[in-house]
Amino acid sequence: MPVATINGSEVQVDDEGFLANPDQWNEELAEALASQIGINLTAEHWKAVRFLRDDFKQTGETPTIRRISAGTGIDIKTLFVLFPKKPAKKMAYIAGLPKPRGCV
Amino acid sequence: MTEPKPAPVPDFGDDSEAGRKLAIICSKGSLDMAYPALVLGNAALGEGVEVHLFFTFWGFDIITKKRMHNLKFTPVGNTAAHVPQPVAALPGITAVATSMMKKQIADIGVPAVGEFLDQIVASGGHLWACRMSADMMKLRMEDLYDAVEGIINASDFIEMTAGAQLLFI
Structure with a gap:
């Protein structure tokens, strides 16, 4: 996996730019990743992002949008507003x- | 050793102007034929694609309030179900096969039909009912799942899906 810089820190990324090693993630990095795709993280964004982190820690898999909605109480419609077009990714x-592995 | 370069930023398609559009014609009313449309429609919505589901003929059961929660799966005539055909036709086999399939679907965290339609609508999907089927079966808007946007005829559908990719299931 190529090593690249995001916001000054050196991290491993895949060809598309997703972090290749989830352990290299931190909250500051999340802000930088979000701003690269035009998202300014509000408290509600953070609620979703923190759920993804916790759930991944427990299950070893990235949760699907359905699971994120159930786990955070944020309805799917709102997730599409917070993270437009391709919310899960x-x-x-x-x-x-x-990226989430499941179909649904 | 060269200095690491800035990481690439994934392309989430935010800049692509002309949105991709997908139309799925749902013509079958069995449980196993409802899911391909629901799964693909939902996946397309998650990719930022505009999705229209058009329910026609037997597919009407998927959006008919009275029927949508009781779609069935039968191994009759389906060799891929791996049940000897004389057994498949015995009374009660369809009920057993249906509950088995529902359980398998639920076990992998995929929602039941009604809940799946809720998710599709929440994700911005559009549901349409076929005029001819509605007339034949004497069904009106109030008989249909609430989020169905309208009963439209074939021409309306063709007009509405100009430029769309099309799936007939």
């Missing part, structure tokens, strides 16, 4: 996790 990117 954008959330995974900001949380420093791989």
